[in-house]
Amino acid sequence: MADSFSLQNVLDNFKSCLNDHKEVCLKYYISGWRELVSFMNSLGSVFAFISKDAVNKIQILENFLTGENGTHYVTVQSMVKYELDNELVDLTKRGSHPESGCRTLLRLHRALRWLQLFLESLRTSTEDSKTSVMCSDAYNASLAQHHPWLIRKATGMAFCALPGRDTFFEVLNAGSHEEVVTLLGEALPLISEVYQITEDVSPRQNKAEEGNMHVIRPKSAKGRTRPKVTEACTADDELLHENCPFPPYPPSHPPRPPPTPSHRLNSPSPSPRAFFRHSNPSSAVENALDISLLSLNKYKVLPSIEKRSEEASSADMEEKSSRSRLHTRDFFRSDQETERASGGTVRTTSQCQESETEVLLALRTPCGQRLTCQFRPTDTLQDVVATAEDKSGKRYEHVLIETMEFPRRSFSNLNMTLSQCGVVNKSVLCISFKDAP
Numbered sequence: 001m002a003d004s005f006s007l008q009n010v011l012d013n014f015k016s017c018l019n020d021h022k023e024v025c026l027k028y029y030i031s032g033w034r035e036l037v038s039f040m041n042s043l044g045s046v047f048a049f050i051s052k053d054a055v056n057k058i059q060i061l062e063n064f065l066t067g068e069n070g071t072h073y074v075t076v077q078s079m080v081k082y083e084l085d086n087e088l089v090d091l092t093k094r095g096s097h098p099e100s101g102c103r104t105l106l107r108l109h110r111a112l113r114w115l116q117l118f119l120e121s122l123r124t125s126t127e128d129s130k131t132s133v134m135c136s137d138a139y140n141a142s143l144a145q146h147h148p149w150l151i152r153k154a155t156g157m158a159f160c161a162l163p164g165r166d167t168f169f170e171v172l173n174a175g176s177h178e179e180v181v182t183l184l185g186e187a188l189p190l191i192s193e194v195y196q197i198t199e200d201v202s203p204r205q206n207k208a209e210e211g212n213m214h215v216i217r218p219k220s221a222k223g224r225t226r227p228k229v230t231e232a233c234t235a236d237d238e239l240l241h242e243n244c245p246f247p248p249y250p251p252s253h254p255p256r257p258p259p260t261p262s263h264r265l266n267s268p269s270p271s272p273r274a275f276f277r278h279s280n281p282s283s284a285v286e287n288a289l290d291i292s293l294l295s296l297n298k299y300k301v302l303p304s305i306e307k308r309s310e311e312a313s314s315a316d317m318e319e320k321s322s323r324s325r326l327h328t329r330d331f332f333r334s335d336q337e338t339e340r341a342s343g344g345t346v347r348t349t350s351q352c353q354e355s356e357t358e359v360l361l362a363l364r365t366p367c368g369q370r371l372t373c374q375f376r377p378t379d380t381l382q383d384v385v386a387t388a389e390d391k392s393g394k395r396y397e398h399v400l401i402e403t404m405e406f407p408r409r410s411f412s413n414l415n416m417t418l419s420q421c422g423v424v425n426k427s428v429l430c431i432s433f434k435d436a437p
């Protein structure tokens with residue numbers, strides 16, 4: 001662990017993380033996390049419970065890396081393959097391999113998403129932005145949905161102890177504010193790339209895929225048999241799926257380097273399908289469709305939406321539903337295609353072309369009015385408030401937005417996009433005054 005934290009060290013580690021085959025080297029991944037934890041430690045003992053958990057997970061991975069089977073743990077890709085081939089994976093704690101590398105990495109991988117969102121907020125923050133708000137918005141959009149109530153509360157309290165933005169920038173130890181922002185601009189694409197490559201690791205070409213570990217899943221609501229998944233994936237993922245109506249990973253737009261032909265043909269590494277895509281037991285598209293159906297079926301729609309649905313003819317309904325599915329499908333596809341088209345340049349969600357994807361939302365205004373409005377995933381929460389203001393003819397200042405589904409999440413940084421917040425089609429959002437009881 002470094003003696004004193006510097007953001008540059010984090011950047012260097014994440015830079016070294018990717019090898020020539022665009023595989024994630026565990027050694028540097030671990031070092032990157034160690035740096036981050038050392039930074040967190042410098043913020044005070046209120047973060048000790050988080051730090052302890054992170055150190056514990058880092059240590060598990062390090063033990064694997066330096067252990068007798070260490071050669072299999074050089075990269076994330078080789079680790080996943082090795083653990084799946086040898087049936088060492090159990091993503092839940094209840095199984096016989098509670099501390100597999102895959103399970104442990106999945107926890108840190110989720111935290112990396114939080115870091116990505118938080119650093120992006122920090123980079124684009126203004127003088128009056130609050131670190132606690134940025135931190136908690138990023139948390140709500142990522143890790144929160146995987147944590148039980150108690151952890152969420154404890155984490156929320158810890159966020160309140162964060163230093164203000166100016167002090168925070170100083171502790172980052174990377175020069176002036178402008179220099180910190182520049183460095184964050186450099187670090188973020190690297191972190192995003194590492195995140196995305198890990199996200200894409202899949203067991204599909206492994207033995208597990210061939211039948212050894214898969215479980216037969218029931219047919220999907222669409223009547224199609226779901227693709228095979230590993231037993232290991234299923235347990236945890238289905239739990240998450242059950243608890244979380246949102247895609248835990250709102251599509252982001254980090255660079256997705258195309259695999260080199262030789263890599264694709266020769267490497268035994270898993271194919272680029274999501275093993276670590278947390279609520280993704282099968283595939284991004286399948287899951288997106290399921291989520292879309294979930295939000296259509298599971299949650300009671302507000303009267304306005306319901307009314308419209310009732311009025312629609314069955315043909316209309318069919319057309320609407322397939323359109324919604326297609327849009328969701330396009331959403332994921334456009335994700336990848338814009339990234340490829342961007343030639344590896346990081347694009348933020350708001351910069352991407354997702355205009356064809358519609359997000360129908362039911363809004364509840366602070367005065368209890370219910371509205372239904374159409375948005376795009378790239379629209380911000382501020383756009384949502386502005387639309388509510390337009391439609392209701394009232395002004396809503398100092399408000400926050402809450403999701404209504406369990407677990408309820410609240411966002412006070414209204415600059416976040418719907419996509420970043422994981423708000424999907426047919427969700428219900430509640431706009432409330434910040435000082436409301």
Ligand SMILES: CCCCCCCCCCCCC/C=C/[C@@H](O)[C@H](COP(=O)(O)O)NC(=O)CCCCCCCCCCCCCCC
Pocket residue numbers: 007036037039040043047049050053054107108110111114135139143147151155162172
């Ligand atoms: C700026 C500092 C704020 C730090 C906020 C970190 C995000 C919140 C993480 C909350 C973790 C709560 C502790 C317990 C979690 C576990 O229950 C839970 C599940 O584990 P289990 O399945 O083995 O039971 N663990 C996890 O989800 C893994 C959490 C790993 C957290 C690593 C956080 C490191 C944060 C480093 C901050 C660095 C900021 C740097 C800015 C440049």
